[in-house]
Amino acid sequence: MDNQEQNRNCQSQDLPQVLLLKPPPVVTVLGEDQFLSNRYQLLKAWESPLPLHQLLTKHANSIQAILCSGDSPVTDDLLQRLPSVRLVVTASAGINHIDLIACRRRGISVTNAGIVFSDGGADAAVGLYFDVLRKISAADRYVRQGLWVKKGDYPLASKIGGKRVGIVGLGSIGSEVAKRLEAFGCIISYNSRKKKNFAPYPFYSSVCELAANSDALIICCALTDQTQHMINKEVLSALGKEGVIVNIGRGAIVDEKELVRFLMEGKIAGAGLDVFENEPHVPKELFGMDNVVLSPHIAVFTPESFMALCKLVVGNLEAVFSNGRLLSPVMDE
Numbered sequence: 001m002d003n004q005e006q007n008r009n010c011q012s013q014d015l016p017q018v019l020l021l022k023p024p025p026v027v028t029v030l031g032e033d034q035f036l037s038n039r040y041q042l043l044k045a046w047e048s049p050l051p052l053h054q055l056l057t058k059h060a061n062s063i064q065a066i067l068c069s070g071d072s073p074v075t076d077d078l079l080q081r082l083p084s085v086r087l088v089v090t091a092s093a094g095i096n097h098i099d100l101i102a103c104r105r106r107g108i109s110v111t112n113a114g115i116v117f118s119d120g121g122a123d124a125a126v127g128l129y130f131d132v133l134r135k136i137s138a139a140d141r142y143v144r145q146g147l148w149v150k151k152g153d154y155p156l157a158s159k160i161g162g163k164r165v166g167i168v169g170l171g172s173i174g175s176e177v178a179k180r181l182e183a184f185g186c187i188i189s190y191n192s193r194k195k196k197n198f199a200p201y202p203f204y205s206s207v208c209e210l211a212a213n214s215d216a217l218i219i220c221c222a223l224t225d226q227t228q229h230m231i232n233k234e235v236l237s238a239l240g241k242e243g244v245i246v247n248i249g250r251g252a253i254v255d256e257k258e259l260v261r262f263l264m265e266g267k268i269a270g271a272g273l274d275v276f277e278n279e280p281h282v283p284k285e286l287f288g289m290d291n292v293v294l295s296p297h298i299a300v301f302t303p304e305s306f307m308a309l310c311k312l313v314v315g316n317l318e319a320v321f322s323n324g325r326l327l328s329p330v331m332d333e
């Protein structure tokens with residue numbers, strides 16, 4: 001090792017240590033971020049020759065922050081091994097993979113993607129809804145397969161304007177979905193944990209009642225103990241034969257087995273799904289359904305949202321190490 005390299009190593013050892021749990025999807029980009037790697041000692045668990053438990057033991061007292069994404073659980077057990085952690089930064093809007101109670105008990109702050117994913121998530125939700133109603137992907141397949149020539153005209157699609165759309169979870173993504181669909185002449189109502197005073201739309205405290213009064217449900221809420229399988233048999237029945245489900249929240253908010261059964265039996269009209277209960281596995285029954293549009297959990301990701309996310313992550317790390325204000329706190333201890 002030459003002197004320069006030795007110097008660099010010594011300097012990097014003085015930097016605050018940040019544990020990166022898993023590479024995909026956004027964390028890889030962040031892990032390569034020059035700015036981030038000049039300011040922090042990034043400990044990439046997947047690059048270490050040590051098994052995770054040994055890596056954690058070796059750095060137990062020096063890891064001060066964890067950078068993760070939605071597919072890497074931050075459990076009480078993990079936190080217990082890392083007593084110096086002050087911040088968990090997740091590069092996702094969803095926080096269902098983080099044990100928030102354990103973080104609170106240990107005085108650890110948590111930040112998420114804040115509002116950087118709101119536009120992308122809303123665009124994707126509206127895109128899925130339009131695709132189901134206007135049959136865009138299915139009609140595209142029809143043309144490519146030469147069926148227009150062989151079979152003639154394609155079945156009629158549905159109009160968007162005038163549809164009663166129930167938004168489940170009027171947070172930052174849900175509000176953007178509402179704004180977009182209002183502009184297309186849809187009639188918006190919503191269900192949320194609480195009525196939102198700022199929202200000019202009818203509020204239903206029961207998701208079943210919302211479903212009974214909607215042509216479509218667009219699921220934008222977080223996955224919690226309360227929302228797990230919230231979209232169940234009763235809700236799907238209330239939505240009815242003409243109803244459409246769009247889900248860009250988390251797969252487990254919907255009882256997927258019931259959803260598949262309702263679609264197979266023609267008890268709802270269609271679905272646009274970006275998220276699934278057991279990703280990346282998608283129920284095979286859905287593959288042959290032209291009234292179902294599928295995407296691989298990509299709703300919120302765009303180059304623009306990645307860039308904004310990188311800035312946000314860096315800003316949150318800077319804040320915690322300079323005792324400043326976190327930019328997108330879920331919990332600020």
Ligand SMILES: O=CC(=O)O
Nearest residue numbers: 070092093094300
């Ligand atoms: O699903 C994506 C996210 O939670 O950011």
